[in-house]
Amino acid sequence: MIALEYFLLAGLLVCAAAAPLFRRLLVTVIVYTAFSLLLAILWALLQSPDLAITEAAVGAGVSGILYFLTLRNIHAMKGTHDV
């Protein structure tokens, strides 16, 4: 359990450091979502499952979707059909 916690913490650091370094905003949002997912597992390990559920739903789900929608609306997403 402790080893898993250290692994997750290292993953958090890597995600946090990597997120601003990518040039494509889409990749940044995906890395941010991964950060939230790792944090959700960490909350569950720290015995606060209610926070874990909320973090997974809000951090990884809803805010990621809102970022994707914003990127689509400002035409910053490659691969979607822009007319």
Place this chain on the structure above:
Amino acid sequence: MSEGTWRERLRVWVDGEREPRDRTLFVMESPQRTSSLPTPEEHEVRERHRLRKFLNWYPAAAVIICAALVAVLLAAVVRMPAFGEADNPINNEVSRHYLARTEEETGASNAVTGMILSYRGFDTLGESCVLFLAVASVTLLLRREDGEPEDAAQRRLRREDALQREHPDVILQQSARLLIPFILLFALYVLLNGESSPGGGFSGGTVLGGGLILYAAAFGFERLGRFFSRRAYSAVRTFGLLLYTFLYGCYIVTGANGLTSEALTRMGGLSLPIDLAVGLVVACTVYGFYALFARGEI
């Protein structure tokens, strides 16, 4: 117009057309144009100079601020007492009181839920109001009026919708068909179980909103609109907040402990209905943000 009824005068005053006391019209003064405006070339040179100066300083400032923040946070973490020690400052009589008497005082068998919904219910009520107002202001900003002519972005959105209806995303639809029942069921479980186990309004509400978003993304807003139209959305959102306000008002008026009669205690006190109310508000907030961002209306 100034000689009309008080109702007319009130309307005029609320609309900002006329000041009621001395009955003068408001006149917006247009600012005086200064004649010493720089020419476009001068302006461009000046702006480029400012930009270059800014870009020189920007990385250095960013690194310094980040390093300072990391140092402060690390110092705080290093000085923090170890996790779970017996003589930590959080282990005082306050938490012992809450742990021992939550059930008899609030009727919630889960201390965290009792804390969020009863002891600090006012705080949660404020948060619910913030969520409600957030959706209201995003609606004000992003909703397009009915009579407003469409601009290019909306035409593009409509074309994309039509395209999506003709060629639905098979992977998304099939996985949504598989997942949505479980998501909604889990949301209901978390909502209804909030007073006896971890979970409750905020968690269950976000999961419920996430399920609605998945449904709207996979099958389109028209299909969702059949059972969850704009009127239903507004009704549910307002009903949630009003229900919470009413229940918490009962709580305050009866001196916070007067409602734990036998039947209410067996039902989990007021925790269950309050949980449901918070969940409705949160779910509507989450889904409303998605709908407003995606197509400008709910």
